[in-house]
Amino acid sequence: MALVFIAALLAAPVVQAQQPRPVTPRGALGADEQALVSLFEATAPSVAYITTETLQATGLFRAEVQQGAGSGFVWDGAGHIVTNNHVVEGARRVFVQLDAGQPIEATVVGASPEYDLAVVRLKRVPADLKPIPLGSSRELKIGQSVFAIGNPFGLSRTLTTGIVSALDRELPTTDFREVAGVIQTDAAINPGNSGGPLLDSAGRLIGVNSAIKSASGSSAGVGFAIPADLVNRVVPALIARGKAPLPGIGIAPIRPDIVARAGISGIVIAEVGRGTPAAEAGLRAYDARSGDLGDVIIGVNGRRVTTLSQFVSELDRAGIGQSAELTVLRGERERTVRVKVIDLRR
Incomplete structure (x- = not known):
């Protein structure tokens, strides 16, 4: 039996050791790929x-x-x-x-x-720090390519790509406030991407990735970035003063929940500051004794405002130092008044 087994082994074909297959040369990267590699590097x-x-x-x-x-x-x-x-x-x-x-x-x-x-x-500044070139969010077009670099889920230096999906979105931040002019993108933005740059195809900063809209908390193709033009206004103030300008006209509004329960659409004024642009424009506050509503602000620069957050966003859009045209309702009479937007934190 043993002799038969040995004979069978001797008769079996010899299997040659396999060598690794030769690698097919890739050739040069396509122009689009090379541009993306260069942007990331x-x-x-x-x-x-x-x-x-x-x-x-x-x-x-x-x-x-x-x-x-x-x-x-x-x-x-x-x-x-x-x-x-x-x-x-x-x-x-x-x-x-x-x-x-x-x-x-x-x-x-x-x-x-x-x-x-x-x-x-x-606390220790490296000698080779390289700031990201600054672009303008004002020039953006829906459909143009964008690129996000960040650290989602702790995975450092991750690049995702997409397009500008929409412009002029609003992003809620603190109570009664929203950031206006926000960029919407389908570039994958996940937890950990917050604070990272959103870039255009020239490698310029066009936004700061801030939030996603997703039931699961992960990217669902709807991400939001704070626009670069706003960033370029706010950041120098944070560096110089530790705080950002707060646009206003010198009024104290009645709480939005109270206004909403009363069935009123617009901003009801609780108080007008003495010597403020609102006072100079002749705006009138709510009179608790008589029940007179005073002036209800219902529009800014031709845009309808029904909530306090919309009103604040429109003042921010107008810009500190600029004038804004308010549409106000006093009783049944609608009129427009022009006021200067000031920094309430000065």
Whole structure:
């Protein structure tokens, strides 16, 4: 039996050892691919991976340190990094990692919950900081290509691509406030992308990725970015003063929930500040004794406003130092008045 088995082995064909197949040369990348590779290589070193430490109360006299993460980008050579306010809000320590370097501790120098923007400054400033070129969101067209770089789910230096899906969206931030002129994109934006740059095909900053709209919390093709023109107004103020300008005309409005319960559409004025643009324009506040509503603001620069957040967004759109035409309703009479938009924080 053993001799038969040996004979069978000797008669079996010899199997040659397989060699790896030769690699087929790829050839040059297509022009579009090469442009995208170049855009990423030029911009990625300027994108920051931001981690935070916050204290979370766990009981009476007890707290634990919790970690947070997000994205940001280099604003200037002085070590200022721009991100979202919600990325660093409440943090006791902030760390910034650039490219493949070690995390650098940073301090928050300014934050604006109203615009969901914040600026941190590196405690140790590398010599080779490279700010991202700044573009203009005013020039954007629906359908043009956009690119997002960030750190979704802690995966650093991730590039996603898409188009401008819509313009002039509104993004709720704090109570009764919305950011106007927001960019909507289908580029994949996920948790951790917050604060990262949205770029055009020239590698210029056109927005700051801020939020997604998704029931699951993950990308569903509807992401939002704060427009670059607004960022370029707010960030210098955060660096210089630690806070952003707050546009207004010098009125104190009645709470929106009270106005809504009364079935009134518009902004009802509770008080007009002395010497303010509203006072100079002759606006009249609600009189609690007589029940006279005074002037109800129902429009700004030809745009209808029914809520306080819309009113604030329209003043922001008009811009501090500019004039705005208000449509007001006094009794049954509708009229227009012109007022100057001022910075309420000065």
